[in-house]
Amino acid sequence: MIYQPRVNEGNKRKRRFTAGVIFILIVFLGIFGLTRAGKNLSGIAQKLIAPIFKAEGAFRGKITDLISFSSKSELLKENESLRQELGKVAADILDTEAVKEENSKLQAMLQRSDNKKLLLANVLSKPNRSIYDTALLDVGSENSVREGMLVFGYESVPIGKISDVYKTTALLKLFSSPGEIATVEVGEKKIPTTAVGVGGGNFRMLLPKDTPIKEGDLITLPGMPLYPLGTIEKIQKSETETLAEVFFKSAVNIYGLSEVFIVMRD
Amino acid sequence: MKFRVFSGILFLLFALFLPWWFSFFAGCIFLLIYPNFWELILGALITDLTFGTPLSRFGGFTLALTVLSLILFILRRFIVRRLFIKAPLL
Numbered sequence: 248m249i250y251q252p253r254v255n256e257g258n259k260r261k262r263r264f265t266a267g268v269i270f271i272l273i274v275f276l277g278i279f280g281l282t283r284a285g286k287n288l289s290g291i292a293q294k295l296i297a298p299i300f301k302a303e304g305a306f307r308g309k310i311t312d313l314i315s316f317s318s319k320s321e322l323l324k325e326n327e328s329l330r331q332e333l334g335k336v337a338a339d340i341l342d343t344e345a346v347k348e349e350n351s352k353l354q355a356m357l358q359r360s361d362n363k364k365l366l367l368a369n370v371l372s373k374p375n376r377s378i379y380d381t382a383l384l385d386v387g388s389e390n391s392v393r394e395g396m397l398v399f400g401y402e403s404v405p406i407g408k409i410s411d412v413y414k415t416t417a418l419l420k421l422f423s424s425p426g427e428i429a430t431v432e433v434g435e436k437k438i439p440t441t442a443v444g445v446g447g448g449n450f451r452m453l454l455p456k457d458t459p460i461k462e463g464d465l466i467t468l469p470g471m472p473l474y475p476l477g478t479i480e481k482i483q484k485s486e487t488e489t490l491a492e493v494f495f496k497s498a499v500n501i502y503g504l505s506e507v508f509i510v511m512r513d
Numbered sequence: 514m515k516f517r518v519f520s521g522i523l524f525l526l527f528a529l530f531l532p533w534w535f536s537f538f539a540g541c542i543f544l545l546i547y548p549n550f551w552e553l554i555l556g557a558l559i560t561d562l563t564f565g566t567p568l569s570r571f572g573g574f575t576l577a578l579t580v581l582s583l584i585l586f587i588l589r590r591f592i593v594r595r596l597f598i599k600a601p602l603l
Contacts, residue, residue: 265549272554272583276576292562296529303530377564378533378578379571410566418566426570 290413293383297416300371300383304505354472364512365402366390370505371416380424380446382407384507387415392509397474399508400499405474406448409509419507422476423448423497431476433493434464442466442476448497450477453490466495521552528556533578536560540582544589557582 279288372383386392392412398419400406410420422429423444431442431452438458442450454460462482468474475498483492520543527536540553557578565575574580 269583269587276579276583279576289562289565292559296559296563299529372564375532376530377560379564379566379568381564381566383563418564420566420568424568426568428569 286411289411293413293416297371297383297385301385304369304371350472363510365399365508366392366511368392368398368417368507368509370419370507373502373504374419374421374424375502380421381410382419382421382501382504382507384409384417384419384509385415386509387413387417389414391511392417397510399474399510400497400501400504402508403474404498405468405476406497406499406501406504406507417509421448421501423450423501429476430469432467432469433458433479434460437467439469442495448499448501450495450497452493452495454493456484456489456491458491460493517547520547521550524550524552525556525559528560533560537578541585544585545593548589548593550586553582554579554586 366386368384368386370382371385374380374382384392392409394409394412396409397405398407398409405422407419407421407424409417411418420427421444422442423446425444425446427444429442429444429450430439432439433452433454436459438454438460440452440454442452445451450466460479460482462479464479466476466478468476477495477498479493479495481494483494524536524540524543527539536556540550540556544550544553558576561576561579565577567573567575571577
């Protein structure tokens with residue numbers, strides 16, 4: 248006896264429909280992903296999502312206030328340790344201010360004044376939320392933000408550049424995003440080289456073994472004024488290799504930032 | 514059906530508010546449970562449209578997560594059949 252397989256027309260149609268949808272999706276994704284034709288779509292998505300992130304930020308703040316309540320003795324202890332820390336930082340700031348003043352005087356003498364204009368931006372979404380290691384900022388073309396503008400973690404520590412600008416939002420691409428290459432200068436001798444981002448605010452550089460550098464040396468962006476990226480954390484040298492692997496970390500904890508500064512004019 | 518809708522909403526919330534690797538892992542689990550978990554692609558597309566920027570590690574492609582989720586969506590049929598998992602579980 249020959250059994251005819253029962254063809255379920257409904258299932259067949261469903262499968263064809265799914266295959267068709269997937270095919271159309273692949274074609275669209277190819278076009279949008281490679282040509283950036285989907286930038287308008289991104290603008291719409293960001294317009295819809297930005298208010299949600301803003302509300303989340305406000306809600307998170309309130310929750311943190313509620314959770315962070317602790318006992319009186321613990322608060323006193325914390326207060327005392329913070330006071331001590333503040334005293335140390337105040338002394339450091341005095342020192343830094345003196346150096347800054349001296350620096351600006353020298354720059355003025357050399358006609359290289361540092362009169363940069365900064366724009367404060369709130370971080371709506373931190374970089375670890377996406378695979379792209381980008382942060383969403385609450386300023387956009389409405390605030391005269393342009394692609395390629397430098398972004399500081401504090402007022403003088405560069406962390407990345409603006410990669411995409413929409414009407415009310417902008418995307419910050421970090422220097423430390425995995426695979427991203429930044430031109431830097433290392434140490435007192437300002438040795439020019441490239442640093443490759445490895446994610447999480449970390450960088451890796453390859454330099455000849457006999458390069459005069461040591462742990463703690465400053466790494467800056469090239470040019471004037473000096474913008475410090477971080478300091479050398481580790482130098483790995485192997486007997487068989489001609490190059491030394493140098494690791495450094497951004498001077499700013501990028502995941503802890505709630506505000507950043509965009510350099511509008513340098 | 515209620516669980517299906519709840520899972521979809523939960524996943525979209527994960528995609529918006531939690532680190533990408535967590536949402537991705539949760540999405541894979543939901544995909545194993547439900548045969549047509551379209552929310553995985555939708556969540557990935559929202560993430561890509563919101564945060565996507567040309568990066569050298571993705572060859573300048575800005576919809577990497579969407580493509581990855583689409584591949585997983587297609588592969589799911591074969592993987593589940595091989596693993597002898599009867600879907601849907603719920």
